[in-house]
Amino acid sequence: METALSNIEVLSPGARAVARCDIFGKPPYSETPAMLTRRFLTPAHPAAIASLQRWMRKADMSVTLDPLGNLIGRYEGNTAGAPALVIGSHIDTVRDAGRYDGALGVMLGLSCIEQLAAAKRRLPFAIELVAFGDEEGSRFPSAMIGSRAMAGLISDYASIAALEDEDGVMLADALERFGLDPSSMSGTARAPESVLAYLEAHIEQGPQLEAEDLALGVVTGIAAQLRFRVSFTGTAGHAGTTPMGLRQDALACAAEAILAIEEMARQQAVHGAVATVGSIDAKPGAANVIAGETGMSLDIRALDGTLRDEMARHMMSCIADIAARRNVGVEFEQLQDLPPSPCDPALSGLLEEALGEMGLPPFRLASGAGHDAAALAAIAPMAMLFIRCAGGISHNPAEAVDPADADLAVEAMLRFIDRLEASTA
Numbered sequence: 001m002e003t004a005l006s007n008i009e010v011l012s013p014g015a016r017a018v019a020r021c022d023i024f025g026k027p028p029y030s031e032t033p034a035m036l037t038r039r040f041l042t043p044a045h046p047a048a049i050a051s052l053q054r055w056m057r058k059a060d061m062s063v064t065l066d067p068l069g070n071l072i073g074r075y076e077g078n079t080a081g082a083p084a085l086v087i088g089s090h091i092d093t094v095r096d097a098g099r100y101d102g103a104l105g106v107m108l109g110l111s112c113i114e115q116l117a118a119a120k121r122r123l124p125f126a127i128e129l130v131a132f133g134d135e136e137g138s139r140f141p142s143a144m145i146g147s148r149a150m151a152g153l154i155s156d157y158a159s160i161a162a163l164e165d166e167d168g169v170m171l172a173d174a175l176e177r178f179g180l181d182p183s184s185m186s187g188t189a190r191a192p193e194s195v196l197a198y199l200e201a202h203i204e205q206g207p208q209l210e211a212e213d214l215a216l217g218v219v220t221g222i223a224a225q226l227r228f229r230v231s232f233t234g235t236a237g238h239a240g241t242t243p244m245g246l247r248q249d250a251l252a253c254a255a256e257a258i259l260a261i262e263e264m265a266r267q268q269a270v271h272g273a274v275a276t277v278g279s280i281d282a283k284p285g286a287a288n289v290i291a292g293e294t295g296m297s298l299d300i301r302a303l304d305g306t307l308r309d310e311m312a313r314h315m316m317s318c319i320a321d322i323a324a325r326r327n328v329g330v331e332f333e334q335l336q337d338l339p340p341s342p343c344d345p346a347l348s349g350l351l352e353e354a355l356g357e358m359g360l361p362p363f364r365l366a367s368g369a370g371h372d373a374a375a376l377a378a379i380a381p382m383a384m385l386f387i388r389c390a391g392g393i394s395h396n397p398a399e400a401v402d403p404a405d406a407d408l409a410v411e412a413m414l415r416f417i418d419r420l421e422a423s424t425a
């Protein structure tokens, strides 16, 4: 089952990408042998960079490491210095991760460029393969640092430098230990005119493609997110002596609110909207005490930002009605507001044409999860290709991708490059 580094060249391009992800699943590419964890700027990160660098150079790419540790391999076009199609994804992982989230997108891009280099084919644009160092935010309390910096979306580098990991190590110090100069972080930003387009291939991290019995899907956009903390205040009381009609039960109120939220989100399911209460706590938290205070999370996502905001307003007013009827106080605190990132219709159209040429239905789906592509959309037209993953499972060591699906992904990406060439001619 195990594929050694020396044997991967005989594999098909997609199987090679999968095998490389498998190789990256263990030390030195993981911080620990017990599970896959490869966080930003830990020793597993330069190990991954070293191997990627070797593979990139072998495929005729020139390699640079930008000031935030994003690895960039550039496959030059017909003319030197031409704007680039950037193919990217992230090589950091969550703790106890699967092997394909992020890494597969980088390895699929590598396989594509290896095919072009083997055929000695040059295009009217350069192709750059980017392995972002931080997407997950699993080390420092901020996500997508690499891609947000590249897209020029970070204005306050001092606060990025001062971020601390759980051991109290500052990001600036971690960069320095890595051999990078924290004072040049702002140099990570790319000139928008140097990026022709951005393409990211990523495992779906959900079950839709599998349910449709499809290997690939074209992403319509990355959902807008809103996150709240909802706090209910009732009155704590004796579970044995307080009659049912005289209670101000904060936990029962939250329970009714959760079911109402679920029902409201179900009514918008046709539009791909979702809402989740994933965390709840009750105080004082004893079997014989009516809960006086309950706090819960509320996460609302939809591709359409207006729909998301309407859902949020409707949910807040329904929750307020439920609380009023139960004589319980309620407060909403907004914690996060991420705008939607629609994929570029023309660029996505090229992906759909590529799938059509391959005899595959151009199935479209929205991404409920955030990706580096959301940041890059700020400086270039962006498209995303999703690859089926077994059971829709992700952020879990059980993540699995069929190498045959990965082969189809490489073919689709190469056909996309052909069509991009035709469209820029």
Ligand SMILES: [Zn+2]
Binding pocket: 090, 101, 102, 135, 202
């Ligand atoms: Zn990812």
